[in-house]
Amino acid sequence: MSKDNQRAKAEAFRAMHDRSQVLILANAWDAGSARFIEDAGARAIATSSAGLAYSLGYADGEFLPRDELVRAIERIARVIKVPLSADIESGFGDDEKGVGETVRAIIGAGAIGINLEDSTGERERPLYEIDAAVARIKTARAAGEAIGVPLVINARTDALIVLKGEREALLEEAIRRANAYHAAGADSLFPLGLNGEAEIARAAREIKGPINLIFRAGMPSIARLKELGVARLSLGSALALAALTLTRSVAHDLLSAGTYSPTLGTGINYIEANKIMQG
Secondary structure, three states, rough: OOOHHHHHHHHHHHHOOOOOOOOEEEEOOHHHHHHHHHOOOOEEEEEEEHHHHHHOOOOOOOOOHHHHHHHHHHHHHHHOOEEEEEEHHHHOEEEHHHHHHHHHHHHHOOOOOEEEEEEEEOOOEEEOOOHHEEEEHHHHHHHHHHHHOOEEEEEOHHHHHHHHOOOHHHHHHHHHHHHHHHHHHHHHHHOOOOOOOHHHHHHHHOOOOOOEEEEOOOHHHHHHHHHHOOOEEEEEOOHHHHHHHHHHHHHHHHHHHOOOOOOOOOOOOOHHHHHHHHO
8 A cells, every 4th residue: 555545544534533423433353344344334444452353363452463463454454445443452562662663563554543542451550651651642643654644543541441439530530641642642532431421521522632432232322422522433342242242152053952043134145245355
């Protein structure tokens, strides 16, 4: 992919966060799922870190070797035409240098956006200190600029799900971090763990950039979330888990009862699948 093409895709993806409509991202976990999601009408593709890791035989949480992540992103970028954003978790690097290396490799593989979170994976220190998290975002931004690709950064804070304390204090910390990440160069902000319309509306009002939520069953409608100020919705690992659930269910029936009943009456057949993958 030429740098001109990547730059155009990055700018197009950034423009999708303007809140004129909610950007919906049905997260892919491999090249095949990405191609099928694109065929369904997606304006852009984002990856699921968990789904992608599972597809390659690893648990989520940066157990996947970085070079395997990069190769997977390269395969996805090869088969889709829409912009691609890669979930790189905490950056696959213990320090800023490592984050920069990851970002350069991911852009080289064809992505034009990233998800970057502030979790450390450590029990005693679950989040990076805010200055360190800011520095990692600035490093990611600088890596894109050095290559000539205006990387779209979705900065996630896990303050609401890993820190202990009163809910009000946790929400204030999530908002404080999101605003610091926006000032550091993040294009959209992802305060994971918001509950209820009041929290969503407050986050959308007090966070200076567009916000991203995970769309789950029981949440307000997309139209209502737009009214509350949400700019972007993603499904996280939901599609990958649905595919794995179906796989396990069919395999269980086959292996335990010796039965097989097509679970999806209107499922994609072999001929249609091949046609989609041929583009």
